[in-house]
Amino acid sequence: MFNKVSSSSPNPTAGRAKLVEDAKSASKLTREQLMELEEREKTPREKLLDTIITICPLFALVLGLAEYLLLPDCNPNPMPHMYTAVLAVLLVLYAARFALAKLQEKKGNKKAIRNLRYKAPLFTVVMLILTLYDYLTIKTNFFTYPLVPCLNSIMYAAFTDRATLIECAGHTLLLMLKGYVLGVVLGLITGITCGYSRKVNYWIDPILKFMGPIPISTWIPIIAVLSASLSGGALFIIVVGVWTAVTNASRAGVANVDKAYFDAAKILGASEAQLIFRVAIPAAMPNIMAGMTQGMMTACTAIMVAEMMGVKGGLGWYITWVKSWALYNNMFASLFIICLIFTLVTKTLNIVKKRVLRWQIGVTK
């Protein structure tokens, strides 16, 4: 009876049989191998379906190319092959990744192919949407030209005006980072001292209560009246936004540190300063990081609002400026660049966050 139960599943494939052997001999399995071993084995049909889904992005890309190259244009389209080139590069890149992943799979490493299988549906749908968009703009003029430009025109605009765009992007990034860093540093100082000392909190709390509910854009007219340089004013509203977010979060973090940690640290000889720097701050780190993420979102909004309403430079300024010249292609181009920059900035922050909060693995789900 028991022997039957303990015998391995019927007819395991060769690769699986080897895994089972490895597991029995108690040699070290990798995480990947363990997951594979415990998973139900896929049927040949499921495997075929997986492969088809994984190569779907290639079909979508080919479809996009065909749609773009074969159908006639309704509107003028200078340098038409930028979009072609981008699609071609994507096609080659994906094909290469797929081939590489397949090769690794043959060697027993399934990580890459799993990853690709996971992302393939999204890639496919995004590509189909882009194709549809292209069809509705330049091919049929369903969206009115020139208000909604086709993808190639947007790329063309970004390419021709690249010098200005790069300068504007640099301007935006620099101003934002300055404001962000200043806001975070000040926010940490006030937040941590407020969380730790009631006396400081007594004085800072009313300021936070006053500043907190004021939306960022409300500051603009006041800044315009009070400040000689709007650039300085923009810096001010970013700092205020980030400072509020970081102060609130780090104050709550420090104030809610489990008292038992302080007791334990005191017993182990921690001085007053060490209690702050070695216990309160690390314990409040999850809150602090959350505040910094929120502050980053505020900073992104603040810089755009400031640049659109008065600062003479940056992508926010660029977008309003090209609008007044009816350069809709450029408008869309700067939108994409703004998206790209903010994504990059947020990603970077996330990497930092993951690194700093490594210890939380297992603490939270």
Add this chain to the structure above:
Amino acid sequence: MAVVLKLDGVSKSFARVETTDITTALTDVNLEMHSGEFISLVGTSGCGKSTMLRLIAGLIMPTTGRLTVNGEEIHGPDTSRGMMFQQHTLFPWLTVERNIAFADTMRGKAREPASRAEVDRMLKVIGLESFRNDYPAQLSGGMQQRVALARSLISKPDILLLDEPLGALDSFTRMNMQDEILNLWKENRQLVIMVTHDVDEAIYMGTRVFVMEPHPGRINNIIDIDLEYPRNRASSKFVEYRRQILDMLHFGQKVD
């Protein structure tokens, strides 16, 4: 270092949060304890066991009376008095190794070879060498308490205060840990004072058992446990001690 810990007329009251009343947690405690002793503190909840440990640790100050170690009054926490809590209170952001080295880090000595060697030795003693780079959340409850024990022993305290250190563990892990703590104590012969809710544990480990009473918290009886280590939980003398202590705590009087 051999030490004498004295409590002279120590009492401690707390102000209640909502009302204007005060609660007397401990009243008129007079005690003398020496290096090499293992004191077990038993009593129902609210009898001031933890308050007494926290007073000795220097985490709180007495309302009246004096606590002295070798004649010197206790003014605050000191690394010569180690403490272990019911919750492990390991710092979740530090690895096992760095948790153990925390006291050395506070003295700015964690990088010295002597400190590293001592951490290695402690890891070996608690049998967690292969977990040195793990974070506390990745360990089981028993392992966490072992690390907490190692962390409180790294600075070689003369007095070790254990506040229900094994209360949150399952009974098998608990019995193992009791022996581990006893072995460490036999090796170093410091003064150990342990709060426990478990009468068996108190008798199994202690050289003396202090039985406490609540409302207000005070020491009611002191019993010398005259048994050789390792003790047999089923021996008649052990059972007799248990009956005696349970009686003092007003349990089991109705059963003949």
